[in-house]
Amino acid sequence: MRKVWEQGDKRVDRTSVGTRSIFGASLRFDLSADRVPLLTTKRVYWKTAAREMLWFLSGETNIRPLVQQGVKIWNEWPHANYVKKTGDAISLERFIERIASDVTFAERWGDLGPVYGKQWVDWSTYKIDTDGRYTKGPSVNQISNVIDSLKQDPASRRHIIEGWNVAEIDQMALPPCHKTYQFHVNGSRLNCLLYQRSCDVALGLPFNLFGAALLSRMIAQQVGLTPGNLVWMGGDVHLYLNHRNLIEEQLSREPAGEPKLKIAQRAEDIFSYRIEDFEVTDYAPQTPLRAPVAV
Structure with a gap:
């Protein structure tokens, strides 16, 4: 946040609010021992992020x-x-x-149109019939496919969940920001890399990090692996100019503590987890900080 705010270029963005932006950034977190990247310099409503992730997995839009x-x-x-x-x-x-x-x-x-959940569990396919006409083919459940491939071919470099469906971008209320998840097996550990094309550091990133960690933890549990590293990579990483008060207040605070995320039980499958299955402990954040969403 400090780097973006102090070194970022001023840009006129899609929302006309204006941002400070850098291009290309990365973060790395160790998810072992129930660790979870949950900010302590402000309260992050992790149950909201968890409910959103479960909504994605349901395929609902x-x-x-x-x-x-x-x-x-x-x-x-x-x-x-x-x-x-x-x-x-x-x-x-x-x-x-x-x-x-x-x-x-x-x-x-x-x-919202064919946003995240639609692409994750119901990616549309098409085939050409004998008359040369395109007809709808069977949809692709990327989540199920990744879980199967992690079990059957853990060394594969194709454990990917992709949200950027070029053919349907114009139908989406908002094209996917956290667009590509890739998984990697190292011994008994499952690593996850998330590429995010556009990142609102003040409001979006705290949710994105927790959501990615939660997804990685659920998948690891489903395939019998232990959590490894979460690697986050951002393309256009920005702060909105009208978030100044939030940014300056948050930068004045010192992080403290090490929150833990526990999953109470292994669900029957990745789509059967419920909010009651998740518990965050050792989380004592400072007061909430609010700012308007740029639409």
Whole structure:
């Protein structure tokens, strides 16, 4: 954060808010002994990040299941889309109330398009029939495929989950930021590398790191390996200019403690974990820091 804020180039970004940005950064974390990369210089609502990860794994792309759990992190995008397309200047709060209470409204306005979950567990394929026409083929469940390949061919260099489906990017409310996960087996340890094309350091990165660690831990448990390293790599790594107060306050704080993530039991499969299966201990963060989301 300090490097981006003090050395980053000022850029005019897609949101018109403006950022300070660097290109190319990396972080490395040891996930053994239940360690988890969870910031202590501000409170990170890890259950929200865990619920989002479970939502991804479900293949769901509508915000309604998140809204019903009190998860707000995706609300702004469908709200902005609704206001733009209808001209109805409904408040965000009222829009979310309608998403929660009105199934038909949620089906029409709560869907984000083929975002993360769709690509992870239901990647579309096509085939050419005898008349030269394209028809839909069987979908690809990348999560299941990676788990199978880790069990059957641990030395493979193809243990990859990819979210960047070029053919469907324009249909997504927001193209995937944490786009590519690659897994690597070293003896009995499972390592995970996450490449993130675009990273909001103040708001997004804390969630992305916890989510990647949680996914890596679940997969390791499913394939009978122990957690290894989490390597994070960022492309455009930035801070929004209107996050100044959050940034300066967080940079004045000293990190302390070593949180632990425990998974209570091995679920029947990767898609059967529940929020109750996860517990974070030894986490004593400093007070929350808030800033607006740039849409």
